[in-house]
Structures are given as C-alpha cells and as structure tokens.
C-alpha cells in the first residue's frame with residue numbers, strides 16, 4: 001500500500017435552496033464518493049449555506065423558511081449540516097467571502113489554534129493540519145463564471161486556486177469543455193474536481209416550485225418532511241414567484257454599478 005497523505009475535506013454548497021431538493025442532497029453524496037475514490041481525500045463534513053434574502057433572485061422566499069427546509073432535509077444525515085451565517089447577513093455576500101468565513105471557522109475549531117493569532121485563512125491553513133474547505137456546486141454555477149458582471153475574477157481565482165471546487169455535471173452543461181476553454185480555470189484545473197452524474201435527472205428547484213404552484217405532486221423530488229413543511233406554511237404560490245421580479249440580482253447590481261462608475 002503506498003504511504004500517501006489523505007487530506008480531510010469539508011464540502012460547502014452555496015445556493016438558493018428554494019426549496020431544497022433531493023438533488024441538492026445527492027450532490028453531496030456524489031462528491032464524497034468521487035473524492036474518496038481518488039484515495040487522496042476523506043470528506044468529513046458537508047455544509048449547506050442558503051443565500052440571504054438580499055440576493056434578490058426572482059421567486060426567492062424568506063431565508064427563515066429556506067433554512068428550516070434545509071434543516072429538515074438534513075435531519076437524517078450524519079454528515080451534512082446547515083449553516084445560517086450567510087443567510088442572516090443583511091447584505092448579499094460574495095461566495096468567496098462565505099467560503100473564507102466558513103474556512104476560518106473550521107480553522108478556529110482546530111486543536112491548538114488561538115483566536116487572537118488567526119489573521120488570515122491563507123497563513124493559518126498552512127500552519128495547521130486541519131480539513132480543507134472545497135466549494136461544491138452544479139455545472140450551471142461553474143458556467144455562470146462567464147456571465148458578465150456576475151463574478152469578480154479575483155474571487156474565482158481565490159475559490160478555485162486556493163480552496164478548490166467540486167462540480168457536479170448537470171444536463172445542458174459541459175464543465176469539461178468550459179474549463180478547457182477558459183485560460184483562468186485551466187490554470188487551476190487540478191483543483192477542480194468534475195463529478196459525472198451518470199443517473200441523469202433534471203430536478204431543479206424551479207421545476208419543483210412550478211409543480212407546487214399548480215398543485216401537482218413533488219413527492220420523491222423533495223424530502224417528505226420538507227413537503228409537509230411547505231404544505232403547513234403554504235409556501236410557493238403565484239405571488240411568491242413574483243417576488244423580486246422587477247429587481248436586479250444583487251451581484252449584477254453591485255458589479256454593473258462598479259464598472260459604470262470606473
């Protein structure tokens with residue numbers, strides 16, 4: 001048996017989770033199997049971080065409901081948890097900041113680390129032998145890196161260059177081609193783990209919300225306890241889908257303003 005180092009990994013998934021679906025949970029299982037199969041990683045934890053209301057995505061219902069549904073969906077998992085920090089922030093936060101914050105908290109929990117000495121994730125992660133944080137996303141999020149005024153190049157470089165990305169294939173996306181055609185991503189391609197989902201399905205929260213609005217069943221697409229919660233709280237209606245419909249998505253607002261004033 002070769003004697004090589006196995007790196008502990010924490011997977012962090014950011015997104016709307018509006019509502020959480022079985023596919024969101026499956027992403028974690030797929031990513032963990034893939035990383036374990038390399039023989040180089042041991043996935044110790046998964047974290048779901050629902051985006052805050054200030055993201056202003058069309059149809060985005062209150063974070064308190066999205067958080068509760070994520071908590072219900074992960075209640076039976078012994079390794080996937082929900083983090084409310086991002087969703088409680090009054091302003092929308094860049095994903096790089098969320099990754100940095102989560103990584104810092106992992107470092108602070110590592111044995112022998114003194115809070116006052118922690119100045120930067122970059123410095124500290126070199127000093128401790130703690131787990132490495134990787135961002136987990138679907139291929140649509142990876143491909144959104146190319147949308148003008150949506151992502152800052154330095155944030156992408158930090159996420160893929162310093163932390164690492166695990167990307168699950170999704171119908172309509174070709175992450176291998178996307179990475180191959182981007183010089184910036186290609187530079188860090190060893191830090192991008194593309195996981196092929198062979199059991200393809202098109203579960204998306206958009207499809208689930210549409211079915212709910214029409215009174216159709218979403219059974220087997222969404223965990224049962226989440227369906228019960230949606231029913232009890234009467235979530236997802238034509239009215240909730242109109243939320244934010246005349247508001248520009250927070251990152252587009254922020255970066256369009258910044259580029260037009262420079």
Ligand SMILES: Nc1ncnc2c1ncn2[C@@H]1O[C@H](COP(=O)(O)OP(=O)(O)OP(=O)(O)O)[C@@H](O)[C@H]1O
Nearest residue numbers: 015016017018023137138141168170203204205206
């Ligand atoms: N079927 C899927 N296959 C692969 N990745 C997925 C799938 N569904 C969601 N994801 C990923 O889960 C994360 C959270 O996504 P999000 O909350 O936007 O869900 P969604 O189903 O894409 O919702 P919506 O339709 O509202 O955009 C993203 O990284 C997204 O790419």
Ligand SMILES: NC(=O)c1ccc[n+]([C@@H]2O[C@H](COP(=O)(O)O)[C@@H](O)[C@H]2O)c1
Nearest residue numbers: 014015016051094095096150151152251
């Ligand atoms: N510049 C950025 O950091 C940036 C831009 C767009 C979306 N995001 C994040 O990606 C996720 C995408 O979620 P949705 O696919 O539900 O829109 C959200 O967590 C959002 O905050 C980050």
Ligand SMILES: [Zn+2]
Nearest residue numbers: 015016140204
């Ligand atoms: Zn999405």
